[in-house]
Amino acid sequence: MNIFRFILLLALQVIIFSRLNLFGFLNPYPYILFILLYPVNGNKAGLLLSSFLLGLMVDMFTDSGGTHAVACVTLAYLRPTFFKFSFGLSYEYQTVKINERLSPERFSFILISIVTHHLILYLLEVFRFSLILDVLIRTLLTTLFTLTLCIIIIYLIKPGKQ
Amino acid sequence: MQQIFNFLFKNSILLLFLLLLGISLTLTIQSHSYHRSRAVTSANAISGYVYEQVNTVEEYLNLKEQNEALAGENARLKKLLFNTQDTTNTPPVKIPEAMGNFAVIQSKVIRNSYSVHENYFTINSGRNQGIKPDMGVVSSLGVVGIVENTSGNYATVISILNLKFKLDAKIKKNNHFGTLTWNGKNTGFAQLIDVPRLATVQKGDTIVTGAESKIFPENIPIGTIDKVYMDKKTNYYTLEVRLFNDMTSLGHVYVIENKDRDEIIKLEEETTNTTNEQ
Numbered sequence: 510m511n512i513f514r515f516i517l518l519l520a521l522q523v524i525i526f527s528r529l530n531l532f533g534f535l536n537p538y539p540y541i542l543f544i545l546l547y548p549v550n551g552n553k554a555g556l557l558l559s560s561f562l563l564g565l566m567v568d569m570f571t572d573s574g575g576t577h578a579v580a581c582v583t584l585a586y587l588r589p590t591f592f593k594f595s596f597g598l599s600y601e602y603q604t605v606k607i608n609e610r611l612s613p614e615r616f617s618f619i620l621i622s623i624v625t626h627h628l629i630l631y632l633l634e635v636f637r638f639s640l641i642l643d644v645l646i647r648t649l650l651t652t653l654f655t656l657t658l659c660i661i662i663i664y665l666i667k668p669g670k671q
Numbered sequence: 672m673q674q675i676f677n678f679l680f681k682n683s684i685l686l687l688f689l690l691l692l693g694i695s696l697t698l699t700i701q702s703h704s705y706h707r708s709r710a711v712t713s714a715n716a717i718s719g720y721v722y723e724q725v726n727t728v729e730e731y732l733n734l735k736e737q738n739e740a741l742a743g744e745n746a747r748l749k750k751l752l753f754n755t756q757d758t759t760n761t762p763p764v765k766i767p768e769a770m771g772n773f774a775v776i777q778s779k780v781i782r783n784s785y786s787v788h789e790n791y792f793t794i795n796s797g798r799n800q801g802i803k804p805d806m807g808v809v810s811s812l813g814v815v816g817i818v819e820n821t822s823g824n825y826a827t828v829i830s831i832l833n834l835k836f837k838l839d840a841k842i843k844k845n846n847h848f849g850t851l852t853w854n855g856k857n858t859g860f861a862q863l864i865d866v867p868r869l870a871t872v873q874k875g876d877t878i879v880t881g882a883e884s885k886i887f888p889e890n891i892p893i894g895t896i897d898k899v900y901m902d903k904k905t906n907y908y909t910l911e912v913r914l915f916n917d918m919t920s921l922g923h924v925y926v927i928e929n930k931d932r933d934e935i936i937k938l939e940e941e942t943t944n945t946t947n948e949q
Contacts, residue, residue, distance in 0.1 A: 523718075524725055533858060533919070534786040553684050561691045569711050570718045572784065572791040572827055574702025578695035586688040635788050636703045637834075640855065 511547065515563060518543050523570040526658075534647070537654040538577075539662055540567060541626050544585050545619060549592065560585035573634060580630040584622055591621050623655050624648070703789070712820040712827045713782065713793045719825035722793055726781040737922045744811035772930040773888050776800055778808075780921040781825075788855040790830040792816065794924060797824045805886060807927040812915040813892040814838070814880060815924060826926075831861055832918050839881040840893055845870060848881050849910070851893065858918050860897060866908035872899050878912050885932045 522540035529536055543563055547556050564581030568574060595618035631644045631651075679686065702709040713722070730737075778800070782793040796802050798821050806818045808828050816828040816836070829836055832853050840851040840863055847870035849863040863878055876896045880887040898911035 523721065528725075528782075530786045530919075536786055554687055557684065557687050557691060561695065564695065565711060568698070569715070570713055570721070572709070572713050572793075573787070573789075574709055575695040575698025575711060579692065579699055582688060582691045582695060586684075586692075633699050636699075637788075640788070643855075 511543075511551075511559070514543055514546065515559060519563060519566055522567060527567075527571050531654070535650055535654055537651060537658045538567075538627070538630070539655055539658045541581065541584060541622065541655075542659055542662060544581060544588065545622055545659075547585075547588075553589075556585050556588070557582060576630055576633040579633055580626045583629055584626045587625060588622070591618055591625075594618075594621065619659055620652075620656060623652050623659065627652050627655065709820065713791070714797065714820045714822040714825045714827045716822065716824070719781070719793065719795070719822065722781040723795055726779070726795075733920065733922070736920070740811055740922065774801075774928040774930060776802060776926040776928070778802075778826075778924055778926050780924055783830075783919070783921050785830070785832050785858045785919050788834050790832045791819065791827045792830055792921065794826050794828055794926070795824065796926065797821045797826045799823050801928070802826045802926055803928070805932070807884075807887040807891075807929075808924050809887070809891055809927060810916055810921060810924050813894070814887060815916055815918065815921060817886055818926065830918060831914065831916075832858055838887070838893075839883040840878050841881040842866070842870065842872060842896075843877040843879045843890070847872075848883065849908075851878070851912070859914060861894065861912045861914055863896075863910040863912050864902070864907065865905070866910060868901075868906060868908060870908065872896060872908060872910060874899065878910070885929060885935050887927060888929070 518540040522538065526537050526539060540563065544556070544560050547559075560581040561578055564578035565575070567577040567581075571577070595614045627648045628644075631647050635644050635647075698710055702711075713719070776796060778794045778796040780792050781795045784790045784792060794802075794808070802818060802821050804818050804821060807814070808816045808818060814831065816830045816833075817838075818826050819829045820827045831838075831851070834853060834855055836851075836853055838851040839848060841848045847866055849866040851861055851863050853861045866872065874896055878893045878896065880889060880891040880893065882889040892915050894912040894914040896910050897913040900909045900911070901907075902909050
């Protein structure tokens with residue numbers, strides 16, 4: 510399931526989302542859903558390694574050096590902290606499922622994760638202090654775009670139990 | 672010893688994170704450096720194949736546009752041909768053959784990027800077709816970039832729309848030189864900086880590649896002057912250049928090889944070395 514998600518999100522990202530160029534500069538990055546949807550109690554080392562690989566693959570396709578890899582690895586490492594922040598201390602004992610109905614907790618978790626990822630991504634991609642304003646604007650706009658897409662995708666792939 | 676293992680085991684996730692972060696940060700910093708080319712590029716078999724497949728689909732969408740561009744180029748070349756004087760009538764003027772030694776390879780852009788500050792695009796020819804790093808890339812309208820990395824059948828090209836891009840260019844009318852760069856703001860414009868103050872510049876003048884460039888032949892069109900600024904710090908002109916190419920839609924391109932490039936560079940190096948020794 511995880512491998513399938515990895516390949517599917519990577520393919521969608523590379524073939525469709527990275528080529529959108531809305532208004533000439535906006536590209537959403539919904540591929541980070543892989544990191545967000547990774548099982549809560551899954552293997553941590555596995556998550557770190559697969560996130561690194563995912564970021565590196567996106568870097569390879571979009572010629573962005575190693576920026577996506579840095580952002581992905583950091584997000585994967587900070588994920589437990591964000592869980593704690595959004596769902597409370599006892600998140601590990603509950604069955605936290607991200608891809609269920611959108612509650613405020615889930616929303617805040619996804620939002621924090623996306624902001625973190627995009628901020629690191631754009632800081633490293635631009636890499637110049639003189640353009641810091643540009644970094645912030647891009648982070649804000651892309652976050653909105655990615656967030657919308659992520660929520661749509663989560664609703665689409667919601668397991669059809671009923 | 673036991674404690675060391677305990678420590679390693681307890682912090683294994685943190686250590687793994689730091690290791691991966693270190694690797695990816697190194698790659699990132701390396702990619703921003705001027706002198707070293709990137710380790711991870713889209714010039715490889717996997718991404719090349721994917722982009723080629725995507726491109727075959729996309730091609731149909733702008734077939735008309737591409738046809739018009741090629742027809743336009745044909746018309747221009749025909750005009751040149753028809754206006755050439757008959758060689759039997761002209762007096763035998765010997766054109767010096769050492770004007771330059773350039774080879775041209777036809778290629779196609781299979782992935783283009785213009786949304787970030789350091790843009791690269793990928794073309795579908797590589798080492799097997801004779802493409803090497805530091806070759807110039809032009810379209811039918813003018814300069815578009817310089818080859819950076821190559822693989823067997825693909826190459827990545829540093830676009831004009833890249834903060835790392837630098838090219839010697841001149842004003843066609845009066846041969847004043849400057850450096851062409853991009854400020855990361857608008858995809859339709861580049862900047863010609865360090866133009867001396869005594870140059871007469873006018874809105875609408877054509878900017879072409881300079882003779883100093885070892886990558887491009889001289890007089891390849893780049894764009895026209897749109898605005899003229901005076902840099903307060905350096906007292907040089909900065910010219911806003913409206914590019915002839917629409918960098919957001921590239922199709923067929925030509926890769927230019929300057930066969931004398933190595934010789935020129937070697938000669939220049941030898942010269943500077945000897946002057947330093949004296």
